[in-house]
Amino acid sequence: MRAGSAPGNRRRAIITALVLTVVILVGGFLLGHLAGSRSRTGLGDRSDLPKTSRDRVGPHARLALPPLPPRPQPITGPDRPPLPAEKGGPFGSRLTTGTPEIALTFDDGPDEVWTPQVLALLRDYGVRATFCMIGAKAAKHPQLVRDVVADGHTLCNHSWSHDVWLGLRDEQAVLADMRRANEALTGAAPSARISYYRQPGGNWSPVVVAAARRLGMTALHWRVDPNDWKLGPSYRIAADVTEQAAPGAIVLLHDGGGDRGRTLSALRTILANLITRFHLAPLPPGMEQPRPSGTDWFGRPGQ
C-alpha cells in the first residue's frame, strides 16, 4: 500500500493544487467582474448620494440654478423711481402727467364716426383716456359726450370752434370762448368736471394759459406727438408713440378732424404695446384750482 500510495499522493496533491488555483482564479475573476458592474450602475461608489435626510431634496438637488433676475422697478406706488423733471410746455402749460402714468389724449371730437370706434378700442384694452372736445361738436353730439364720460374718460375743453388764433384775442373774448365750450360739455354731461384746456394748434399765449387757469383749468400741452392728423402711415404713428413713450408722458392723438382710420389702426398697436410697459390713465379731474379772487391771471396778488 505504501509503495503504491506515494505517487498517488503526489497526484492528488497536484490535482488539489490545480483545483485550488482554478477556484482562486475563477473566484477572483467573478469578484472583479461583480465589483465592476456595481461601479457602472453607480452602486459601487455611493459617495455622491445624500448623506443626510436634509440633502434628499429630489432629483434636481445637484442642479446649479441661475440666480433670479432683479425685479423691475415699480412704475407706480411709493417705491417708484423719480420722474424726469417737468420742464414745462409753452407759457407754463403741462407736458407730463406729474405721475408715472401715461395719459393718452384725443383731440377734435366728438366725431360720430371715429369717437365710438376709439371708445370701443379703449374698452377692449381696459384703458381710460382724456378727450379734448370742440364745444360746437359737443353741442351737436351730446350723446357722444355722455358716452365718453360713462366710460370713465376725462373731458378737456378744446375751445368752442377750434380757433387756432384764440391766443391773439383779448381776455374777454378768450374767456367767453372757453366758457361757451365748457357749457356745451357740461350741458351734455352735467356730472362732468372740466379741468383741462388745450389750445387748438398748440398756439398758446400767456392770455390763453392764464384764462384757462382762471376758469379752473390746467393748460394741457403734450410730450409725444405722432402727427397723426398728417395722415402718415399707421405704422409710423404707432412707432412714434411707442418709441417716445416714457413715464408721465402726455400723448397727443385725434378722434376727429378728418379720416382717423390710420389713427385707429395705430391705436391698436399703441395700446397693445404700452399696456405691457406702463400704466395708462386718464388725467385726474381737478389738477388746477380756480384763481382766487384778488389775484391776477398769473396768481400775483393785487392786480
Ligand SMILES: [Zn+2]
Ligand atoms: Zn385740435
